[in-house]
Amino acid sequence: MKVNLGIVGAGIASRELHLPALRRLTELFKITAVNSRTRRKAEEFAKIAGGDVEVFDSYEEMLNSDVVDAVVLAVPIALNPQMIEAARKANKPVICEKPVAATTKEAIRLLHLPGNTPIYIAENYRHIEVYRKAEILIKEGRLGKPLAFSWLKWVDFGQDNKYVQTKWRQTPQHIGGFISDGGVHDVAALRKILGNVEEVSGFSEKNFDYLGAENSAVFNMTLGSNVIGNYSVVYGAPASLNRFEIVCTEGIVQVDKDEATLEIYSSDREKLFLNKTDGFAEEFTDFHRVLEGQINSLGSVEEAVMDLATIEAGLISAKEKRVVRVDSLLNES
Amino acid sequence: MKVNLGIVGAGIASRELHLPALRRLTELFKITAVNSRTRRKAEEFAKIAGGDVEVFDSYEEMLNSDVVDAVVLAVPIALNPQMIEAARKANKPVICEKPVAATTKEAIRLLHLPGNTPIYIAENYRHIEVYRKAEILIKEGRLGKPLAFSWLKWVDFGQDNKYVQTKWRQTPQHIGGFISDGGVHDVAALRKILGNVEEVSGFSEKNFDYLGAENSAVFNMTLGSNVIGNYSVVYGAPASLNRFEIVCTEGIVQVDKDEATLEIYSSDREKLFLNKTDGFAEEFTDFHRVLEGQINSLGSVEEAVMDLATIEAGLISAKEKRVVRVDSLLNES
Structure with a gap:
């Protein structure tokens, strides 16, 4: 199953860490959308990413769009919990950069979200x-x-x-x-x-x-x-x-x-x-495994909470x- | 002034650390006496040290003997305070291995001993x-x-x-x-x-x-x-x-x-x-300086107390x- 990814955040992590990895994993993933705080940065990212990448002005719209199967969050840390929660609400699997939240207390909240679409915290180490x-x-x-x-x-x-x-x-x-x-x-x-x-x-x-x-x-x-x-x-x-x-x-x-x-x-x-x-590349591959129903042992919220x-x-x-x-x-x- | 030293303790420190240093400092020091818990070890030390070294069965006797100007303590740590105190009572300068005492409390007591003959804590570092x-x-x-x-x-x-x-x-x-x-x-x-x-x-x-x-x-x-x-x-x-x-x-x-x-x-x-x-060798040279009336900044009880x-x-x-x-x-x- 090739997964259509919506990228959220067009900063250093998306451009310099995720993009090179995803370029090696074209069998598993396809970048189909991008959303950023500023449209200009999203458009730049779409250009670098190449192919057919739709630029979304709103994260909510992207979440509810058919062009993405899952979202990748690489945004300021404090925004992680609310954006993870929104993904869960929209039933879209999410892979999110670390730390999972601004505080442990905020992070723990994520353990009790309703629903069960995968939440994967990207911990490359x-x-x-x-x-x-x-x-x-x-x-x-x-x-x-x-x-x-x-x-x-x-x-x-x-x-x-x-x-x-x-x-x-x-x-x-x-x-x-x-x-x-x-x-x-x-x-x-x-x-x-x-x-x-x-x-x-x-x-x-x-x-x-x-x-x-x-x-x-x-x-x-x-x-x-x-x-x-x-x-x-x-x-x-x-x-x-x-x-x-x-x-x-x-x-x-x-x-x-x-x-x-x-x-x-x-x-x-x-x-x-x-x-x-x-x-x-290994963490995205593991995320793909989780999307296919395997157990999430390396990118679980539980592990991310313990780290933080x-x-x-x-x-x-x-x-x-x-x-x-x-x-x-x-x-x- | 060449100082006649009475060695107390004939263990590893005296034999392997002090003796080689004192052999390089024959202009400053002469080993004239040795005392150890067992007479046999004291006699062995006297033999290794060479020259005319008197063996004492009792630390008190050595302290009160005319053949020593100062004593070197290399004994189990817990014995240091009482042996330093005895040296001070006998008005004999003393250089003593570290730590100065078994506990800080014991060490602090030494700051308040009557008298003013030098007490030098050997801290080679x-x-x-x-x-x-x-x-x-x-x-x-x-x-x-x-x-x-x-x-x-x-x-x-x-x-x-x-x-x-x-x-x-x-x-x-x-x-x-x-x-x-x-x-x-x-x-x-x-x-x-x-x-x-x-x-x-x-x-x-x-x-x-x-x-x-x-x-x-x-x-x-x-x-x-x-x-x-x-x-x-x-x-x-x-x-x-x-x-x-x-x-x-x-x-x-x-x-x-x-x-x-x-x-x-x-x-x-x-x-x-x-x-x-x-x-x-440097610490014994510094001890000699202190015996000649210079300030004891590197071997003071105060410094040894802080270390401990x-x-x-x-x-x-x-x-x-x-x-x-x-x-x-x-x-x-």
Whole structure:
């Protein structure tokens, strides 16, 4: 079944992340419509996308049009819940960029929407090979039992970075600005590999006005099975680094997403070079599987809620100077 | 002035750390006496030390003997306060291994001892070139303002490690076992480079019985001037790593003590290779300076108390699941 897609939002994600992926998946999807806040941007997108793409001035009209079977949301985070809800009301399946909502509370609302047309939250990190390989490595137990992890993320986003230039990111309606925007990715991979986060305790700082919100954070976490770890992030750093390490009883694995390598320090030291995928084609393929009736395990609202709640627990911890249980945010609804 | 030293304790520190340093400082010091819990070990030490070394069966006798001008304590941590106090009572200057006491409370007592003969706490990390260079680099502001730090320390201490084999480390009387024993070093360097720690929030775990106490910890810290950071440590890891990074506005510096390198990521990336000193000869030289009436800024009890209190704040935080201010431990006395 080839699915006719209506694209909503004609910004960076649609143009630079989704479009290249969808061009590789022409057997599965066809872009048939686009809607954007400004008609000019929608028309530009239609031109780049090529083929026969109808421009809609209204999201509602697009949802109710016969030319789309499903919609792709790549809009400012705070708009996600209401637009997902509208899709569900119109009985149109939706794939939506992350974080799923501006706050965990908003996200939880989505778990209780009436109807059952698929809602798929696009979390490409759950599809990236280097993380999937790390998950297998840990789960097959070759490195023994996990003890601790460290995730360091220095991001060199300056004032002229294209994401920083986005208006809605400069005055974010969503919690923690880039810390949640980028952070839910890392938490998604972390949770996939090591399991759910139980408690978070951290500090944060806002060093730069141009980044809109807190830009630095150090979040300690406890996970099940006595694993502890730390996620440290600085947006606006002068150089970039993204290094995730898991210390196990029999070996240490170091995951470098940008280089797509797994380095294993154990009795035999080895370095695995993996495919450098960004996960976008894989997530759209998975969405297509879900549209065909398969279980949605990698893009469910439930998983997206857990990712966001983990980051929000850290942000609350930093603000209120206390240890925050992730499930305390989940039971609040 | 050549100082006659009485060595107390004939274990690993005296034999493998102090003796090689003192052999390089024969212009400043002469080992004239040794005392140990067992006479046999003292006699062995006297033999290795060479020359005319008197063996004392009692610490008190040694303190009151004319053959020593000052004493060097390298004994189980919990014994430090009472032995420092005895040295002060006997008006004998003392240089004592770290941590200064089993708890911050015990350490604070030492600030109020009567008398004024020098007490020098041997903290070799304050003398190690790679950390001194990092301090200068940060303080001269070439990398801008510090934002955050990360200190990862995986230590591959197995059951047969010589320190692990020490009886008093297997059933530690001092807080946090290796986490304080090794941790005060790192905190000393951290504080020298970035300033005092204000708050600590963390989690800890005890994964291995053979290490005596908690062996894993993730401690988040706030420092003055809005700097936040994380100190993550695992003793009993399958491989070793000791990497301290400071993210500043204009550059990142990565300090590797074991390789004695400073790697600077800024507009011009560079790697500095420094002298691989362990700091022991330097700390004894500094002790000699203090004996000659100079100010004790690198080996004071005050500094040692702050190092220990920082680690204890983290251990309390982990146990009681709350943010702990370091000064709350200092004002308790």
